[in-house]
Amino acid sequence: MAQTYHQLRLDLATALAGFLDPGEAQGECLRWFEDGLGLSRSWLAAHGQEAAPAEARQRIGGWVRRREQGEPWAYLLGWSLFRGRRFEVTPDTLIPRPETELLVEAALDVGKRLGVERCVDVGTGSGIIAVSLALETGWQIAASDLSNGALAVAQRNAKALGAAVQFHEGDLLEPVPEPLGLVVANLPYVDPADRPTLQRELAFEPASALFAPDRGLALSAALLAQARARRAAACLLEIGAGQGGELCRRALGIGWAKALIHQDFAGHDRILIALS
Numbered sequence: 001m002a003q004t005y006h007q008l009r010l011d012l013a014t015a016l017a018g019f020l021d022p023g024e025a026q027g028e029c030l031r032w033f034e035d036g037l038g039l040s041r042s043w044l045a046a047h048g049q050e051a052a053p054a055e056a057r058q059r060i061g062g063w064v065r066r067r068e069q070g071e072p073w074a075y076l077l078g079w080s081l082f083r084g085r086r087f088e089v090t091p092d093t094l095i096p097r098p099e100t101e102l103l104v105e106a107a108l109d110v111g112k113r114l115g116v117e118r119c120v121d122v123g124t125g126s127g128i129i130a131v132s133l134a135l136e137t138g139w140q141i142a143a144s145d146l147s148n149g150a151l152a153v154a155q156r157n158a159k160a161l162g163a164a165v166q167f168h169e170g171d172l173l174e175p176v177p178e179p180l181g182l183v184v185a186n187l188p189y190v191d192p193a194d195r196p197t198l199q200r201e202l203a204f205e206p207a208s209a210l211f212a213p214d215r216g217l218a219l220s221a222a223l224l225a226q227a228r229a230r231r232a233a234a235c236l237l238e239i240g241a242g243q244g245g246e247l248c249r250r251a252l253g254i255g256w257a258k259a260l261i262h263q264d265f266a267g268h269d270r271i272l273i274a275l276s
């Protein structure tokens with residue numbers, strides 16, 4: 001007998017529960033139908049007893065095999081939401097994290113208070129920060145990344161969402177012309193020594209988007225120095241839990257007048273704001 005949508009959903013829930021924790025398995029099961037197959041909960045309630053086509057069963061089967069190996073759902077799907085917008089993501093880009101919304105909120109707040117007209121997103125990845133700021137402000141937005149694979153994705157996202165962003169390939173601020181205005185970045189900040197203890201999903205994201213030398217501090221510290229030397233109005237960074245104290249000391253040591261830390265909802269250091 002052909003498998004119904006209802007049966008397919010039960011089988012998927014059982015398969016996911018075999019390798020995810022129960023809450024995660026339930027949430028993913030719904031998302032796979034809604035986002036992956038485009039079948040809403042209400043559609044499934046009305047059509048659950050109909051036979052699921054072979055294509056839907058094959059797609060679910062293929063996703064289960066990849067997800068079981070730890071591949072993140074966003075890579076299977078090919079997109080992720082950030083500030084309510086859909087961004088393409090590929091294995092060349094980090095998957096957007098909810099904490100990065102705090103960085104965008106802080107950039108909007110600081111940029112408006114300082115009256116900036118320009119902003120640079122350093123390490124743009126899929127372009128979430130640059131595109132969000134381009135769409136939510138009247139600022140001129142530039143973005144840089146070392147990875148041309150990531151920049152290609154960011155360019156497609158900017159085009160798809162109608163955002164005007166100047167993209168530059170290169171190291172930190174080097175390829176970006178002055179004046180800089182506000183500098184915003186979510187650069188790699190994970191300590192390479194923590195690698196063996198990390199969730200296995202992280203192994204699918206580019207190492208060059210996650211890890212930085214000097215206990216995760218090297219790129220943040222280098223950008224603070226470059227932004228200061230090139231007279232940025234302010235530099236806002238997403239940082240790792242516990243990195244706030246040392247990065248604030250380093251920021252003040254290289255001539256920033258003020259350095260403040262915002263914590264995330266879990267109470268961890270998350271955003272550093274350096275002001276001139």
Ligand SMILES: C[S@@+](CC[C@H](N)C(=O)[O-])C[C@H]1O[C@@H](n2cnc3c(N)ncnc32)[C@H](O)[C@@H]1O
Pocket residue numbers: 093094095096097100122123124125126127128129144145146147150170171172185186187188189208209210219
């Ligand atoms: C943590 S990911 C963040 C991506 C995106 N901004 C986000 O929030 O999802 C860091 C990004 O920085 C880029 N990157 C790493 N080192 C860099 C460097 N020295 N200069 C420019 N970009 C760099 C990586 O390629 C990656 O795309």
